[in-house]
Amino acid sequence: MTKERQLNDENLMLMEMAGGNEKPLDYFYSKYAAKVYSTVLSYTKNEEDAEELLQDVFVTLFDSADKFKNDASVSTWIYRIAVNKCLDFLRKKNSLKRKGIFSSIFSKETGETVIEPIDFVHPGVKLENAEDATLLFKVLDELTENQKTVFILTQMDGLPQQEVADIMKLSRKSVESLLQRAKASMRDKLEKFYPERGKFQKNTSK
Numbered sequence: 001m002t003k004e005r006q007l008n009d010e011n012l013m014l015m016e017m018a019g020g021n022e023k024p025l026d027y028f029y030s031k032y033a034a035k036v037y038s039t040v041l042s043y044t045k046n047e048e049d050a051e052e053l054l055q056d057v058f059v060t061l062f063d064s065a066d067k068f069k070n071d072a073s074v075s076t077w078i079y080r081i082a083v084n085k086c087l088d089f090l091r092k093k094n095s096l097k098r099k100g101i102f103s104s105i106f107s108k109e110t111g112e113t114v115i116e117p118i119d120f121v122h123p124g125v126k127l128e129n130a131e132d133a134t135l136l137f138k139v140l141d142e143l144t145e146n147q148k149t150v151f152i153l154t155q156m157d158g159l160p161q162q163e164v165a166d167i168m169k170l171s172r173k174s175v176e177s178l179l180q181r182a183k184a185s186m187r188d189k190l191e192k193f194y195p196e197r198g199k200f201q202k203n204t205s206k
Contacts, residue, residue: 010074018066025062032075033058035157036082042152043086045137053089057082072166079159079167083149139189147182150175 013024036057041050060081068077140148146168153164154175161179165172 011068011070014065014068014074017062018068022062025058028061028074028078029058032078036078039079039082039152039157040086042137042140042156043090043148049089053082053085057085060085076163076166079153079163083153083167087145087149135190135193136186139186142189143182143185146170147178147185150178151182151186154179 010028013027017024033054037050037054040053040057041047044050044053057078061078064081068074072080140151143151149168150164153159153167154161159167161175162172165175168175170178
């Protein structure tokens with residue numbers, strides 16, 4: 001099956017879902033769930049939250065199938081739903097933190113926030129130890145929303161820049177610029193932790 005034929009078939013299946021047919025949802029879940037899970041895990045850094053968001057993405061896909069306007073591929077639309085769900089999740093979480101519902105752990109000696117270790121294994125990040133992964137995701141969280149999204153989609157999920165541009169409704173040039181700024185910012189921050197090590201270079205320079 002050619003890519004063009006596949007896209008046409010997926011569009012037709014989405015139209016069937018818009019009419020109330022639930023069967024195509026099994027196809028979309030089987031094909032895209034693993035990819036979407038990798039994306040949402042990069043944002044949540046928690047497997048339970050990622051699984052909940054994953055289900056929410058496909059529920060939304062079914063519920064809003066009638067709103068698809070064929071202005072992008074179905075896969076692009078699914079990723080767009082996933083990214084929006086993740087950003088909403090982080091905004092809500094950060095709002096709760098500001099209200100003091102989530103407490104931070106502070107060092108008694110320095111008063112600074114302690115870096116909490118991550119409790120998951122990300123399929124798109126291969127680092128030698130948990131400490132490296134913790135630092136990588138810490139500096140990732142310090143990026144702007146757009147920089148973080150571009151870095152996750154291109155570097156962790158391996159999507160082409162043009163597809164990322166379509167997902168984010170930006171030009172490819174804007175995506176390239178955001179990625180360059182994200183890499184530079186992450187390298188600067190990581191070098192403060194390991195000034196003599198180049199390990200992170202290979203993880204932020206793809």
